Amino acid sequence: MKKRIIGLDILRDIGVIFIFFYHFFVEYIVTAGGTDGAMYGYNYFFNILARPASLFLFVISGYALMYNHEDEMPIGKYFKRRFKGLFIPFYVAYTLMFIISFLVNNEVVGHDLPIKLFVYTILGVDGVAQLTGANFYLIGEWFMTCIVVCYVLFPLLAKLLKKFKYITLGVLMVWYVFLLYIYNPFPITQLMNPAFIIVYFYLGMFLQNLLGENKINSKIRVACAIISVLIFIYFCMIGFIPSLEWMKMKQVQTEIIYFILSMTMLIALRDVEIPSDKIVYTIITYISGISWYVILLHHRIMILFYSHLSVENYNHRDIFALLLACIFITWALSIFVREASNRVKKLI
Template sequence: MKKERLFYLDFIRAIAVIIILLTHYNARFTEWYMLPAMPEKAILGLYPFNLYIGDLGVSLFFIISGAALMYVYQKKCSIKEFYTKRFLSIYPMFWIAYFVAFLYLFCQLKHIVNPDVPKINILLTIFGMDGYLSGVFPNFYILGEWFLGCIILLYLIFPLLRKLLTTYPKTFCIGIVLLYIPFTFYNIVPMFPSSKILFVRFPEFVFGMLFVLYIKRSRIWMAAAGILILILNTIFKPELPVSFQTTYIGISVFLILVLISYLADTAILQSICKSISKYSYAIFLTHHIIIDEMANRFPMAEISTFDSYILFLVCCCLTIIASWTLYHLHARIMKTIQNLASFRNAKSIE
């Protein structure tokens, strides 16, 4: 029996998608792309609640990922079924998107991306780990972001996390905290940002699982506490590790948004959020390269605020078109493969 959709997950996922779109567009005005940086040109700002906007978006994605998986597999988790579904939900669409982007950039550059990288390193791309390991191993990273590799690792161990949480909840949560603290507050792995370390992302992912399993609803006092935390963090700007701030701000915003979703639960908003959620992975795969290609065609240091908003809208429209195309191309290919497999099985029976 198919489970009822939880509106708050669609609602928060839609907001997280918009945040990520804003993040990669606004990044064009930061020191990563522009010197001197021009943060005043960023749409809606770069640091809400004294936290980089991209860190907030990623945190929300980790939380809703844990919540969504726990909601689906709360009663039962067949290992074979789980890994099959995760594989099919991640890799085929990623490979299709990568193949198209690879050919596009090949035609643009007149050579492959990173031609000096050993060809064997294409395995990192095949397994979706190129973005995650881009600062450690040279590879052919084009799209997918580091988040993809990190979430793949979390999916791999989700059955174990679920088992430990449902069997030994208190001991498990204490263990998560003990793993989290040293990697968050100390530079244990210098060549790897703490935000990418699995143990640092455990609290967000596990909080999502805990919310579905035990908390279930966001109460007024939870949202009020979240608002107070956001206000204090904005005013006092504590000099705490960014990863630590990301954790408690991400959880606070999640609790606030869950409560807001109860008040904003209308048929129209449900339809909008459901559509964004449906195409969220395709948007995740396509938006960055589209934003880069569009921004490279405009004088970003000279563009007016009004024109910048127009350009962002254009990037969003192109992302919607590309994501819709990718989603349905993937569906058509998978359906064709399924039909071929069924035909071969029928022939073998004959």
């Protein structure tokens, strides 16, 4: 049995926690129209790691597939395994939130749209497709679309990795720079575009193939940890100290900094070791184990809350109570979806 890499679990936990809190505060502003200045500050703080978190979640996905030798599986077995792990939870969570949304909003999602558009949801790509036109999108957002594309391309990328490891990396980096700095032909920015995300995914595959079971040099890990902290401090300073706003960069340059942060965090944390009998190990692996279900569900739950609550008179205690409600309901529904998905997997 392959040894569990607890460092990747820590990264996954950091990712889902920051994304969860970022969405809670951004929906307070966007959906509910809240004006409490403190909430804007919280929103900015959690957004510092929300973007790099989403990036290193893709890096982790590529790393994990190579670590588990899924590149060596027969193609049919690989896609069956990915379908069971990705689409069954998505379908179960979608069905659950479809029913809840109908009961709350008194109308079905996409009630006036052509039913043929539901094919985007069946394929799991409605999150990005809805950025260019209405469809039956409900959960999963752009993250689901991008991970579907990554998983579909994985067998091809794995072959290229084995035969042309550095050439493929070079081509993808040129592609990345071209799209980022020269011309992006797609009607989607780099923030949610699978054409960009595939580069992060391949980097995870590349790192696992390059490093294997070898430990990363401790000096390199310390250096990466220091860089990660310094980047985090930089974003805090430009966000909370008005006199330093001149240090802010444009979106393209910021994306590069986020990319660097995601990679340094991965290198700094990959070889962390925690005894499996420690309570902190149990907590880390538990959160990691339900992270996919949380990612699927949490944002829609928050939107449902904020679209039906009036928050203009909320004080900080009221907002904290709502946060606790979102945490509890997301956790409870995540457990339900996980158990229901496991039952469906056994049936097929």
